Amino acid sequence: RTGLRGLVDLTPGIRSLQVKFDPTVTSTGSVLGAVLETEAALPAADRLVVPSRTVRLPLSWDDPATRLATERYMHGVRADAPWCPWNIEFIRRMNGLDSVDDVYKTVYDASYLVLGLGDVYLGAPVATPLDPRHRLVTTKYNPARTWTPENAVGIGGAYLCVYGMEGPGGYQFVGRTTQVWNHRFPEGAGGFEPEHPWLLRFFDRISWYPVSAEELLDLRADTAAGRGLVDITEGEFSLAEHLAFLDREADSIGVVRAKMEAARDEERARWEADGELSRGTRLGTAAA
Structure with missing residues (x-):
């Protein structure tokens, strides 16, 4: 929209924006000027209203796969960590x-606003509860x-994440859900759209509903086969309304x-x- 020549890509983060450009076509100064001009044209933050879908996803609480990952960690990496043998007890503490049970209730009651995508891997959301009382x-x-x-x-730091694929990690487990990345059906399937393979968008609001581990396996198989359906409701997020809520509930x-x-x-x-602490652990550091 800036009309800037040489612009290659924009990668938004939670508090940052990476601008990729071709230096043979334009200069750093021109790019910076365009960014500042665009920022100056934006409305005041408290007037912002953005598209915000409500996305209901299944969550198998304390899923056997996450228990297995913790057990592998204890056997192969470290058995005496404060978050072992059970991440959920650590979150409670x-x-x-x-x-x-209060951890369970807090997670399922929360509405998680997606502030970033691509954390860890492949469309993985970085989300935080809109209500600070749910912000574990x-x-x-x-x-x-x-x-x-x-x-x-x-959950790592104040953020919740869904891992898009297998790999290393550091967030404290609460459970497991269905796929957030479509790597099999280019035409789109379920809640996925043909133009991109990731399920979630910036400012989506994730809410969870409980399923058993067995039910989740069936849902994951349906999603993998292109039959899975995701409950998505269109909507908006108003920062002014959210700030008013925070003010009402401040005490x-x-x-x-x-x-x-x-x-x-x-x-x-x-x-x-x-x-x-002598091991170099830094309490309160957001996991990546």
């Missing part, structure tokens, strides 16, 4: 929740896992945040007493 925070595996099952769902949000932060302080003190 890190956030001062009374039980692991964890540290990452250190060292990282050598294996993560495809479409595992985990309650403050109470929950204070409890979560106190729990993380307690966890850090335990790590220090146990010598964990």
